[in-house]
Amino acid sequence: MKKTSQISGFYKLSIEERIQILKEFAGLEPEDVELLKRPGALPIERADKMVENVIGKIEIPLGVAANFLINGREYFVPMATEEPSVIAAASNAAKLTRSKNGITTSNTGPVMISQIQTVGVNDPFGAKMAILENRQEIIEQANNQDPVLVKLGGGAKDIEVRVIDTKMGPMVITHLIVDTRDAMGANAVNTMAEALAPTIEKITGGRVYLRILSNLAVKRLVRAKTVVSKEALGGEEVVDGIVMAYAFAEADPYRAATHNKGIMNGVTAVVLATGNDTRAIEAGAHAYAARFGRYTSLSTWEKNKDGDLVGTLEMPMAVGLVGGATATHPIAKLAVKILGVKTAVELAEIITATGLAQNLGAVRALATEGIQRGHMALHARNIAINAGAVGEQIDRIAEIMVKEGKVKMDRALELLKQLK
Numbered sequence: 104m105k106k107t108s109q110i111s112g113f114y115k116l117s118i119e120e121r122i123q124i125l126k127e128f129a130g131l132e133p134e135d136v137e138l139l140k141r142p143g144a145l146p147i148e149r150a151d152k153m154v155e156n157v158i159g160k161i162e163i164p165l166g167v168a169a170n171f172l173i174n175g176r177e178y179f180v181p182m183a184t185e186e187p188s189v190i191a192a193a194s195n196a197a198k199l200t201r202s203k204n205g206i207t208t209s210n211t212g213p214v215m216i217s218q219i220q221t222v223g224v225n226d227p228f229g230a231k232m233a234i235l236e237n238r239q240e241i242i243e244q245a246n247n248q249d250p251v252l253v254k255l256g257g258g259a260k261d262i263e264v265r266v267i268d269t270k271m272g273p274m275v276i277t278h279l280i281v282d283t284r285d286a287m288g289a290n291a292v293n294t295m296a297e298a299l300a301p302t303i304e305k306i307t308g309g310r311v312y313l314r315i316l317s318n319l320a321v322k323r324l325v326r327a328k329t330v331v332s333k334e335a336l337g338g339e340e341v342v343d344g345i346v347m348a349y350a351f352a353e354a355d356p357y358r359a360a361t362h363n364k365g366i367m368n369g370v371t372a373v374v375l376a377t378g379n380d381t382r383a384i385e386a387g388a389h390a391y392a393a394r395f396g397r398y399t400s401l402s403t404w405e406k407n408k409d410g411d412l413v414g415t416l417e418m419p420m421a422v423g424l425v426g427g428a429t430a431t432h433p434i435a436k437l438a439v440k441i442l443g444v445k446t447a448v449e450l451a452e453i454i455t456a457t458g459l460a461q462n463l464g465a466v467r468a469l470a471t472e473g474i475q476r477g478h479m480a481l482h483a484r485n486i487a488i489n490a491g492a493v494g495e496q497i498d499r500i501a502e503i504m505v506k507e508g509k510v511k512m513d514r515a516l517e518l519l520k521q522l523k
């Protein structure tokens with residue numbers, strides 16, 4: 104039987120049934136299943152080795168979004184999020200993208216930029232030329248720091264030098280361009296930059312201060328595209344509404360921030376589930392959204408000649424499969440196994456595709472019925488819990504509030520009193 108992540112009503116199954124499907128889909132072992140169910144899958148002793156001053160752990164729900172078809176391959180996408188309706192919306196939108204060809208992606212390779220800041224140079228442009236004249240030596244010295252990376256086909260590949268004007272006078276900024284293969288690469292490129300500092304000082308006669316990667320990872324971009332048929336969306340009017348929503352976000356930073364938050368609902372959830380650095384991805388995303396000097400939408404939505412919707416998303420996606428917490432957190436390792444990805448680039452493409460679908464889910468709702476019905480219906484259970492409901496009361500109170508169209512704390516409290 105062909106493996107598919109398109110399972111209608113997946114969300115109506117029990118946790119046990121969902122795990123069984125995933126077990127077959129991703130080839131999970133009994134111990135993987137046990138890990139998913141175990142309370143506190145991250146041992147406190149392991150947590151204590153991951154960060155400092157550990158006193159406990161905070162748990163976030165882990166779900167899988169169904170229906171993803173990316174580059175012709177089926178995926179259940181693991182998502183860690185505290186926000187209701189995010190995983191439902193991603194699954195719903197992924198289903199819509201199947202009306203044509205799913206989501207397709209491409210990338211610019213796993214290439215990071217590390218910055219070396221040099222100050223106190225009288226002739227900054229002369230210093231720039233001197234650094235560039237020593238390009239080969241600088242690259243070789245950087246690569247001596249990480250023979251493993253070089254052996255894997257990565258390592259420092261190039262340098263770029265910029266002279267910038269600052270409040271403290273001109274600065275010479277050297278960019279070391281490094282292919283970090285399957286690592287996010289922060290540690291790898293920071294080590295290289297620190298090792299290069301004395302050489303840069305010798306070449307320029309200046310003083311080096313900062314040696315650190317840039318999270319504006321413009322050489323590590325991922326692009327995702329989808330075409331959604333107008334019929335699947337409910338007609339050309341819905342396509343027009345989504346295009347209008349995009350035009351609003353493109354033109355107005357107040358709207359763009361929320362539009363991009365909708366993208367990051369999907370992106371951050373997969374980044375977190377796979378143990379990657381959420382802050383690095385968020386910093387990169389928002390800096391990229393402001394690269395034209397004005398904060399704008401990360402995605403685009405257009406109508407093609409057939410009246411169908413065309414969506415694209417391009418953003419930096421510096422995620423890894425080795426290093427960071429990906430290889431140390433047991434659930435992150437399992438999330439990678441569920442995805443079945445073998446390279447960091449493949450993971451980056453899935454995350455970006457999820458961001459595009461997530462954005463579609465939100466703007467489709469916003470351009471039609473509004474966000475509240477779908478979102479509040481799923482948020483109702485949280486409100487019921489907040490009001491003090493337990494066990495079966497939770498679903499019962501949520502159901503009544505959704506039916507009445509009044510998902511509110513005061514109503515939940517009233518209903519709880521009645522049920523008691």
Ligand SMILES: CC(C)(COP(=O)([O-])OP(=O)([O-])OC[C@H]1O[C@@H](n2cnc3c(N)ncnc32)[C@H](O)[C@@H]1OP(=O)([O-])[O-])[C@@H](O)C(=O)NCCC(=O)NCCSC(=O)C[C@@](C)(O)CC(=O)[O-]
Nearest residue numbers: 111112113114188191192194195361362365464465468477
């Ligand atoms: C919530 C839905 C999907 C309901 O939508 P619906 O039309 O009522 O759903 P449906 O019953 O017709 O089901 C359609 C599909 O949705 C999925 N689905 C349906 N229900 C569930 C569920 N309980 N659990 C998991 N998956 C669910 C599932 O894949 C299902 O397919 P099926 O399995 O039936 O073949 C829809 O209203 C929606 O997509 N809304 C958008 C919600 C959203 O974007 N939430 C994000 C939080 S709001 C925010 O933070 C960002 C924002 C909005 O501000 C960004 C912005 O402004 O751009």
Ligand SMILES: NC(=O)C1=CN([C@@H]2O[C@H](COP(=O)(O)OP(=O)(O)OC[C@H]3O[C@@H](n4cnc5c(N)ncnc54)[C@H](OP(=O)(O)O)[C@@H]3O)[C@@H](O)[C@H]2O)C=CC1
Nearest residue numbers: 251252283284285286287288289290291380383425426427
């Ligand atoms: N601004 C930011 O975003 C910053 C982020 N960070 C943090 O840095 C961490 C990520 O650093 P990162 O450099 O990725 O992690 P690591 O340094 O842990 O891992 C990278 C190293 O793994 C080795 N390696 C083994 N196999 C591979 C492979 N297939 N591909 C690539 N490298 C391989 C390499 O060499 P070798 O074996 O020689 O080590 C490489 O240098 C994250 O925790 C992040 O939060 C840190 C500072 C700043």
